[in-house]
Amino acid sequence: MGESLAENVVYRNVYEFAIGAFGSDLAWLAYAIATFSLVFLFVNVLMLLATFYTWAERRLLGRFTNRLGPNRAGPFGLLQALADAVKLLTKEDIVPRNADRWVFNIAPIVMLASVLMAMGVVPLGKNTFLADLNIGLLYLVAVSGLGSIAVLMAGYASANKFSTFGAMRAAAVLISYEIPLVMSLLAITILSGSMSLIDVVEAQSIPFLLVTPMGALIFLTAMSAELNRSPFDITEGESEIVAGYLTEYSGMKFGTFMLAEFAALIVSGAVFAVLFLQGWKWAFLPSHVWMLLKVGFFALLATWVRSTLPRLRPDQILSFAWKFLFPLSLINVLALSVQRLVFADDHGNLQQSDLWIMALSNWILTLFVIPILIRLTNRSSKISTERTIELQLGKGV
Amino acid sequence: MYGTGMLKAFGVTLQNFLRKPATIQYPEERLPQHPRFRGQEFTWYEERCTGCASCAKYCPLGIIKIVTDPSGGNDQDGGTYKIEQFDIDQARCMYCGICVEACPYDALHMGTRFEAATFRRQDLLITIDDLRTRPKHPSAWFRPQLAREGFDPFTEIADWREVGRETYFWHPKRPEMVPEDLEQKASSDGEYKINEGNN
Numbered sequence: 001m002g003e004s005l006a007e008n009v010v011y012r013n014v015y016e017f018a019i020g021a022f023g024s025d026l027a028w029l030a031y032a033i034a035t036f037s038l039v040f041l042f043v044n045v046l047m048l049l050a051t052f053y054t055w056a057e058r059r060l061l062g063r064f065t066n067r068l069g070p071n072r073a074g075p076f077g078l079l080q081a082l083a084d085a086v087k088l089l090t091k092e093d094i095v096p097r098n099a100d101r102w103v104f105n106i107a108p109i110v111m112l113a114s115v116l117m118a119m120g121v122v123p124l125g126k127n128t129f130l131a132d133l134n135i136g137l138l139y140l141v142a143v144s145g146l147g148s149i150a151v152l153m154a155g156y157a158s159a160n161k162f163s164t165f166g167a168m169r170a171a172a173v174l175i176s177y178e179i180p181l182v183m184s185l186l187a188i189t190i191l192s193g194s195m196s197l198i199d200v201v202e203a204q205s206i207p208f209l210l211v212t213p214m215g216a217l218i219f220l221t222a223m224s225a226e227l228n229r230s231p232f233d234i235t236e237g238e239s240e241i242v243a244g245y246l247t248e249y250s251g252m253k254f255g256t257f258m259l260a261e262f263a264a265l266i267v268s269g270a271v272f273a274v275l276f277l278q279g280w281k282w283a284f285l286p287s288h289v290w291m292l293l294k295v296g297f298f299a300l301l302a303t304w305v306r307s308t309l310p311r312l313r314p315d316q317i318l319s320f321a322w323k324f325l326f327p328l329s330l331i332n333v334l335a336l337s338v339q340r341l342v343f344a345d346d347h348g349n350l351q352q353s354d355l356w357i358m359a360l361s362n363w364i365l366t367l368f369v370i371p372i373l374i375r376l377t378n379r380s381s382k383i384s385t386e387r388t389i390e391l392q393l394g395k396g397v
Numbered sequence: 398m399y400g401t402g403m404l405k406a407f408g409v410t411l412q413n414f415l416r417k418p419a420t421i422q423y424p425e426e427r428l429p430q431h432p433r434f435r436g437q438e439f440t441w442y443e444e445r446c447t448g449c450a451s452c453a454k455y456c457p458l459g460i461i462k463i464v465t466d467p468s469g470g471n472d473q474d475g476g477t478y479k480i481e482q483f484d485i486d487q488a489r490c491m492y493c494g495i496c497v498e499a500c501p502y503d504a505l506h507m508g509t510r511f512e513a514a515t516f517r518r519q520d521l522l523i524t525i526d527d528l529r530t531r532p533k534h535p536s537a538w539f540r541p542q543l544a545r546e547g548f549d550p551f552t553e554i555a556d557w558r559e560v561g562r563e564t565y566f567w568h569p570k571r572p573e574m575v576p577e578d579l580e581q582k583a584s585s586d587g588e589y590k591i592n593e594g595n596n
Binding site for chain 2: 063065307308370
């Protein structure tokens, strides 16, 4: 796998050009320049996609709510992101007097860094990736955990009770939803037999969305919670805690947070495409275009969810994570483990026909398991709500 | 069961997504206003006004100021005054239209415009010169005779002879402006017809 980076057109051309310019004595310099150009390309593609998505999400949200969305700045309002950036840059940069200045200033950078680091292992097309880690999925989980640290840093350093509340809520949600997320990644690992994202794509002779629908559902839900998006966006509940951990931020620091949030959505869309939609693989079109289309599909899905579902209460969010998603992910992992034991050959490989059979059995299992779990969750959450009301208001209310 | 309502909600938003947006791109496209719209830019007909200042008396906010001069008046024709000043402070007007209701001679009408935004507050003051020179687009509010005629105040301009409830030669002022043929017709018929031959 390590050699496939050399097949990348950008990398190879820059490398050969640099070798020609410096001579083979300075091969390390050529390597550094070629790698840097690829990293530069990746980061800029991500930032461009994120700014484009700020516009696209507002347009789509407008259409979902029967409006037009921003359409004044430039053709179709395409320059709206630029206008927003100019506005943010001209705002006064305020640091509260009691704030922990160092932590306060570094929190948005940590937030953005976690997203950019996650991009390192995600392939954006055939032979287009920065690193093929053999623990890629683990790395993704670790790096996305850095984002919750950034949120906690921002909340703590702002010296504002609303910021602290928002950060605490964010931490509660992030930690609770990390577990189902990791379990769904575990299911992918069981299916593909590897943690490298390149291997995951190549193991998908049919999309894993078909093989493990439960896993895809868990991943989408947990990802939407990890990204602090509706219906799990309690960290920014305007009616309760102002803007959560963003309350004291202004200007480009706020902008960096927002950019990181949108970039995180693009990255998680890419991860979803890689894990469940065969990554760059399909027919007729170039691999990068397919990847972009799949990320766009994820973004459309995320916008649709955001326009539809209202914000949940914190206790509802946590009980959903622990009482519904966690058992579901356990069942998912169990089912896939058993299926792998049954179907895998001596080398631990799964044939395409085996995957189809697994897909069929998993869909049937999903149709049975989800209604049962919903019913159980419904009952237990009803009971707990009644208890809470009794505790707070006394019996017989 | 949990979840079914959620799926329905997804259907609703999808329907909205596929529907044409309801947005009106305001400066470029406008919705037609009702002819009885109580808008800015009052329409005033000096020919009809006797200077009785009913509008000023009935204004709940007291923002109409009328200064009249009895010396220049026409006592022979029912006691009209020469109007020297007629100011409406539009900045404080709430467009209730009571001044228009109070006008006994249909001299004051609501306007039909709504885009009189200015940078300075004093620019919103309507003086008598403004009232004289501005194009006459009287709203049909409290003027059923205009609505009956199918008059469209947004495009058409109404002359002072067209806007009254009565035939105009009842009017105490300017009897000399009544065309002679109509006067003869009216006297020969012995009765008045509303808004007939007023071109």
